[in-house]
Each structure stands twice: as structure tokens, then as C-alpha cells.
Amino acid sequence: MSYDRIWAAVKQVPRGRVSTYGRIAELVGAATPRVVGYAMAALPEGSDVPWHRIINARGEISLPRGGHGHRRQKRLLQEEGVRFDRQGRVDLDEFGWPPG
DNA sequence: AGATTGACTGCAT
DNA sequence: CATGCAGCCAATC
Numbered sequence: 001m002s003y004d005r006i007w008a009a010v011k012q013v014p015r016g017r018v019s020t021y022g023r024i025a026e027l028v029g030a031a032t033p034r035v036v037g038y039a040m041a042a043l044p045e046g047s048d049v050p051w052h053r054i055i056n057a058r059g060e061i062s063l064p065r066g067g068h069g070h071r072r073q074k075r076l077l078q079e080e081g082v083r084f085d086r087q088g089r090v091d092l093d094e095f096g097w098p099p100g
Numbered sequence: 101a102g103a104t105t106g107a108c109t110g111c112a113t
Numbered sequence: 114c115a116t117g118c119a120g121c122c123a124a125t126c
Contacts, residue, residue: 020108020109022109025109031123032120032122033121034108034122035121035123036107039107054107056107064107069107073107
């Protein structure tokens, strides 16, 4: 089982932008959103895959609220210039990738 | 081999 | 805008 294709697609998300599980799934063409999420969870710690740029279709971080991972992801995105609204959501029309 | 679960999504209510 | 529900595929038990 190799998530290489999924990871390769995630690597193409430019800095300061975010993409969704569904978009990545469409991009690789051989996975459904759930599998993309599964691939993210299976990611080794020191990988160069920008996993934090992947959020759900509603523009929100999909990790459990208050969890360690959730906070880390939000911080990484903010460091790249991605802005969150008061509800902790990203405007996909502005930061989503691919655009449109 | 069958049941359960998960970093999901889209449509209906 | 929030909930509920079915469909989805792979990993785990």
C-alpha cells in the first residue's frame, strides 16, 4: 500500500495555500476523500509532505478540536499567512488551491 | 470473511 | 448556518 500518489499531490500545494481532501482525491484520481485523510494520518513525522495544508471541504481543520494536532496545524498555516476567521475557518475562495 | 471505524463529501432537512 | 444520513475505500480487529 503506497500513498505516494496522494503525498505527491499534497506536495504540490503551494506555500500559503490550502487544499481539501476531496480536491486531492480528485487530483490523484484513484482515491476517495477518506483515503486521503487516512494517508495523512499514516504520514511519518519527519516527512516533507505539507500535510497541514489539507483541510476539509468546509474550510476547517479536520482534526479533533482542542487536540494537539489541530493546534499544530493551525499554527503552521498561520505562519504561512493563511488567515482564520473567528470560527477557525479558512476562506477557500481566497486561500483554496487549485484556485477556482 | 464480516463488522467497525476514520484527518470526508454532498444533499436533504 | 447546523444536523442528519447515506455513500465511499482502505485498514484493523
